[in-house]
Amino acid sequence: MPTFGKVPCMRKMKAQTKWRIVIIVGVLFGLLSVIFPVDHTNPPVTGEIEAPEEVMAILRQSCYDCHSNETVWPWYSYIAPASWLISRDVRLGREEINFSQWSSYSTKKQNHKRKECGEEVEEGEMPLWFYVPLHLDSEMMSKDVETILSWSKGALHKE
Numbered sequence: 001m002p003t004f005g006k007v008p009c010m011r012k013m014k015a016q017t018k019w020r021i022v023i024i025v026g027v028l029f030g031l032l033s034v035i036f037p038v039d040h041t042n043p044p045v046t047g048e049i050e051a052p053e054e055v056m057a058i059l060r061q062s063c064y065d066c067h068s069n070e071t072v073w074p075w076y077s078y079i080a081p082a083s084w085l086i087s088r089d090v091r092l093g094r095e096e097i098n099f100s101q102w103s104s105y106s107t108k109k110q111n112h113k114r115k116e117c118g119e120e121v122e123e124g125e126m127p128l129w130f131y132v133p134l135h136l137d138s139e140m141m142s143k144d145v146e147t148i149l150s151w152s153k154g155a156l157h158k159e
């Protein structure tokens with residue numbers, strides 16, 4: 001228990017007591033997960049975005065978990081408190097941009113959202129910082145940023 005060791009009152013505790021605390025906390029979060037479950041549904045894909053394959057590959061890899069109806073829900077998304085945080089990000093992310101319902105946006109809105117994608121990626125705001133260490137293949141390499149940027153500026157169209 002390296003972290004417990006740093007807390008003075010914990011250091012004196014018997015190993016058995018420490019384990020009891022760990023188990024009680026675990027059971028508590030388990031119960032909270034059952035009492036306050038989150039919605040893991042993926043609504044149907046009604047009109048997916050169309051973009052060049054290299055753009056689609058990046059969006060699918062780095063953005064779809066929060067900005068589409070094809071979210072891959074990891075096991076920890078079922079366990080409180082992670083479950084609450086993750087479902088909130090997916091809900092807000094889908095509200096902001098949903099690549100699975102892209103065709104329901106007006107052309108004006110699509111162009112605006114596309115521009116925003118370029119800006120967010122260029123500033124390193126997206127994907128959200130805590131998502132990347134949990135999904136290493138979602139990391140945006142400078143080549144990926146360039147691809148999204150030129151697509152967002154309209155330089156890359158669907159062939």
Ligand code: HEC
Nearest residue numbers: 062063065066089092093096116117120121126127128131
């Ligand atoms: C872990 C979930 C998550 C991932 C992954 C993610 N986003 Fe987001 N995104 C959000 C959330 C939540 C919001 C709304 C709140 C905010 O702006 O932080 C958002 C907002 C946005 C916005 C609107 C920003 C604004 O302020 O107007 C854009 C554009 C965007 N995301 C693009 C992307 C792109 C492009 C990717 C992939 C490269 C991506 N996001 C990956 C969760 C995510």
